[in-house]
Amino acid sequence: xxxxxxxxxxxxxxxxxxxxxxxxxxxxxxxxxxxxxxxxxxxxxxxxxxxxxxxxxxxxxxxxxxxxxxxxxxxxxxxxxxxxxxxxxxxxxxxxxxxxxxxxxxxxxxxxxxxxxxxxxxxxxxxxxxxxxxxxxxxxxxxxxxxxxxxxxxxxxxxxxxxxxxxxxxxxxxxxxxxxxxxxxxxxxxxxxxxxxxxxxxxxxxxxxxxxxxxxxxxxxxxxxxxxxxxxxxxxxxxxxxxxxxxxxxxxxxxxxxxxx
Ligand SMILES: [Zn+2]
Numbered sequence: 001x002x003x004x005x006x007x008x009x010x011x012x013x014x015x016x017x018x019x020x021x022x023x024x025x026x027x028x029x030x031x032x033x034x035x036x037x038x039x040x041x042x043x044x045x046x047x048x049x050x051x052x053x054x055x056x057x058x059x060x061x062x063x064x065x066x067x068x069x070x071x072x073x074x075x076x077x078x079x080x081x082x083x084x085x086x087x088x089x090x091x092x093x094x095x096x097x098x099x100x101x102x103x104x105x106x107x108x109x110x111x112x113x114x115x116x117x118x119x120x121x122x123x124x125x126x127x128x129x130x131x132x133x134x135x136x137x138x139x140x141x142x143x144x145x146x147x148x149x150x151x152x153x154x155x156x157x158x159x160x161x162x163x164x165x166x167x168x169x170x171x172x173x174x175x176x177x178x179x180x181x182x183x184x185x186x187x188x189x190x191x192x193x194x195x196x197x198x199x200x201x202x203x204x205x206x207x208x209x210x211x212x213x214x215x216x217x218x219x220x221x222x223x224x225x226x227x228x229x230x231x232x233x234x235x236x237x238x239x240x241x242x243x244x245x246x247x248x249x250x251x252x253x254x255x256x257x258x259x260x261x
Contacts (some may be wrong), residue, residue, distance in 0.1 A: 052091025
C-alpha cells in the first residue's frame with residue numbers, strides 16, 4: 001500500500017561484528033543497527049515494491065512507494081556496509097556528513113566521501129562540529145551551516161543542497177541560518193511522513209533504532225505506527241524546553257544507563 005507522503009528513514013552507524021563503533025555510550029549505541037538487520041530491512045522493502053531514494057529525488061515526487069534513506073554523521077559504514085546493499089537493490093541514499101568528523105576513527109575520510117558520491121550516493125551536510133545548533137551564538141551558527149557547506153563542497157567537489165540538524169535540535173533561528181546558507185532542505189529528527197505540502201526546511205524523519213524490525217520499517221513507510229513516537233516527542237520537547245538541553249541530556253543519560261527510571 002502506498003501513502004500520499006514519503007517516509008525519510010534516519011540511520012546512523014551500522015554495526016559490524018568485531019568492529020568497534022565510533023562511540024560507545026548507550027545513548028549512541030541505541031542508534032547502531034546491525035548491518036545484517038539493515039540488509040534485511042532494505043531487501044524486505046525492495047521485495048514489497050518500495051524504492052529507496054535520496055533527498056533530491058524524494059522531494060521531486062511524494063507517495064508512489066518511495067522511501068527516502070538517510071544517514072547522519074558520515075560513518076565509514078555508510079560506504080563499506082550500507083552502500084553495497086543499496087547498490088545491489090538499485091536504491092540510493094543521502095549521507096549527511098559532519099565535516100570535522102572526517103578522518104576520525106570509524107568515520108569516512110575525505111577520499112571516501114568522494115568515493116561514496118562516485119557510487120551514486122548523495123552527500124548532505126550535518127554541520128561542522130555537531131553542536132546543538134539551538135545553543136550556539138549567531139557567528140558559530142553561520143560557521144556550522146554556511147561554513148560547513150563551503151568546506152564540504154570543496155572536499156567533495158560538488159554542490160551540497162541538503163542539511164540535517166545535529167541531535168535533531170532546531171528552531172526558527174536555525175531554520176533561517178540553513179536557508180541563508182543556500183541549502184534547499186533541512187531534515188530534523190521530528191517523527192512523521194513528509195507530504196508535498198511539508199515545509200522543506202522542517203522535514204520529518206523516522207529514527208531507526210537497534211531492534212527495529214523489517215515489518216516496523218515497512219509500516220513506517222506506509223505512515224503507520226508513528227503516533228506513539230510523536231506523542232512521546234511532544235513530552236520530550238516540553239521537557240527540553242523546561243530543563244534546557246544540558247540538564248535534559250544529563251538526566252537522559254542517567255535514565256539510559258538505568259540509574260533512574
Ligand atoms: Zn548526528
